Amino acid sequence: MSEVPQTVIKMRGISKRFNGLVANDNIDFDLRRGEIHALLGENGAGKTTLMNILSGMYQPDEGEIYVKGKEVKITSPEDSLNLGIGMVYQHLSLVPTLSVLENILLGTSKRFFLPKKHTEKKFEETTKHYGLSVDPDTEICQLSAGEQQRVEIVKLFYRGSEVLVLDEPTSVLAPLEVEDFFKVLKNVTKAGKSVIFITHKLEEAIRISDRITVLRQGEKVGEIDLKAVAGKKEGEPLGEEIVRMMFKDEEAKFVEGIKKAPKKTLDRAVLTLEGVTAKNDRGVEALRRVSFSLHRGEVLGIAGVDGNGQKELAEVIVGQHKVSSGKIVLNQSDITNKSVKFINERGVFYVTEDRIEEGCVSNLSLADNAILRCYKKEPFSKRGMLLNLEAIKEYGNELIKNFSIKAPNAEALVRTLSGGNIQKLILAREFSQKPIVLVCNKPTHGLDVMTTQFIRNEIRTQSARGVSVLLISSDLDEIMEVSDRIGVLFKGELMDILPNKGTTKEEMGRLMLGLTDKGK
């Protein structure tokens, strides 16, 4: 390219502290027109803080921001929107019962009647221009996560955004949707818009972006121009170089982890499902005649694209969801449609995917959350009546220590903890009560590499102790790294259970899309 790429956004010396904790330390960041710039780093590295400063959610303590060469003060999200900076958050902000078009109109029109005709035309132009196909008249709740994300992006372009800031955009997407999404990004940049892509997934950053800025503990530790590197053609080492930037050296080794050798023989069955069928909350069959056995000390991975009955499978086992037909047996005793307490008392523990809303009580202290499963037992209460506050506090501190949860003390409210530490707390709670069966639904979803690795190691340790683990996850790498056997859920049916040996990702991928070659 002959023309010099114009810098759209320039951030200089940005620092931000929260109660003495440094979130951003003297960070410089540039975004050129028409580029995809990845912001890579662990959870807590300061990516989101930096972008929240750009979008006006926070004010920097130090530093300047220039948009198209002019210094600006961004004091509110509205300011940044007016400057052409649009942010798409992890949790999408659409109204589910309104149509796509109505969502796009929200907040844009000051007139009493919605200017529908005019909008429709402009909407069509926008979608065509960027190759974003969305039907304007469907309701948001009928769209998949990927489509909803597209609506968010169209919304921002409709409002004239020049710069898109995407916060972990692929975390809500299925593998195939990620491909589509990357295509959209390419189209968008071709049309002259710029994209900032916040991620902690190294592969994605390398695949999609033009440049990568790496943050670690609030500091900028490197900036890589992928085009320049590609010219040199060094191949492999690039990824490793970035990993070294993201973590300190000794941590990098830890991240690699150990591949688990699958068990050769199966121990006795601990949990058996026979033809389990269950309806979801809308009355549609979410599980269809699911049968399998979970054996002592094994990790059974359940793969599948999100929304194929994973949640129902987990909840049916732990008693949170009713079975409409079929049988669930735990150690020879029938636990079908028994209460959560009944099943839990018999050794079934559950790491829910919804860690904030369901897995913890954010307004209670860490210690209070730690005893969620055992508050009626000694020493936490006397005869199940009087709580022993000292023992509870001690137990909270013990969990903090054993699972290296980052919290000031056991009396800290859970809502003050980060997502990764909340997940560690939940894990600590569920793992520490001598479980027989552990049901883990997406235990590492949205967490950084360090925590993810920690959690996977814990799962392995548990299975080595003889605990049977049902690991439900949409992350194939995770399933293949940890499980002994792997089953695939597709539209509520368990497709097949394969040993985790000689099974390739492609095979799994086919099963996840509902293609079997059982006929062969």
Place this chain on the structure above:
Amino acid sequence: MKLKKIILPAIGPIFAILAALMVGGVILFIMGLNPVRAYSELFKLGMGTYLGITESLKKMAPLLIMSAGLIIVFRAGIWNIGGDGQFLIGAIFVGGIAPLLVNEFPPYLYFSILGLVGFFGGAMWVVIPAMLKAKYQINEIIITMMMNFVALNFTAYLVKGPLIAHPGRYPQTIILPLEKRLPLIPFTEIHIGLIVGLIAIILVHYFVRRTTWGYEFRLLGENKKAAFYAGLNIKKVTILAMLISGGFAGLAGANDVLGIKGSFQGEWNPGYAFSAIPLVFLARFNGFAVIPLAYFFSFLAIGGEFMSRAANVPVFFVHVIEALMLIFFGLSEYIQKKGKLFWKF
């Protein structure tokens, strides 16, 4: 450190009280009354006379007892606002049954049984809303409130019909002789209901924090989904919390019949719940904070009555101050949370 823990949460309510008095003063001024005179009468008569202090302390008892129940039910995230109905049912139970027992039992047993009768009556009145809430998730606010009107008319019917002491005369249950009412605290003219109230509120304070039941109430109130996940029997806990709160309201009814009135009279409805509800919120569900606030509320009620006579201010003016207190309390919560006044336009 310890002192800081007490003072910081108290700032909001204190601010609310002062601001409410100030705005109330402006309202008095607009009404053409002299706020300085009204307030000086209020404080002088309410806090500065033997009668004012005694009456205020007496009036604290039902507020404290009712607040004890409300702390539990609000902690469980359930809005039982039918305390007045439950109070009346508890009171009429006691008013109807007390004359039958009056000479049968030694005093301690007599009062204990009647306390239980009141508790039972109040709890009974909450059974229907509790079942509807637990079983069908029907909104308890509406049902408990509606039950207030039913209770009002039902007790009126009872006291004018089946339970009337002397048919044809003033509708009231048989009046208990003075010596069969709650004994007085030595050297005072305050009956021991105040002590019962203090014990109830402090017990509940620790009950919520220190027992497994209290823990279950807190779990349910803070996060229903997590409570289900933890294996709580949500129906049972919901019903239990509501029954306890209804029971305390009924006990407050027993207190008033046995300690003050000596019978259930006419279409009686003191409306304690609508003072106790804001009170419990101002106290942030803290039992110890309820005590001074309950005193202040009863002082307002008693002092307000005196003030209305002395300074010609309507009796209902104290309700204006209570309402203003709640508004300013909400405002101070907002300011403390956001660190600023109002959002930016």
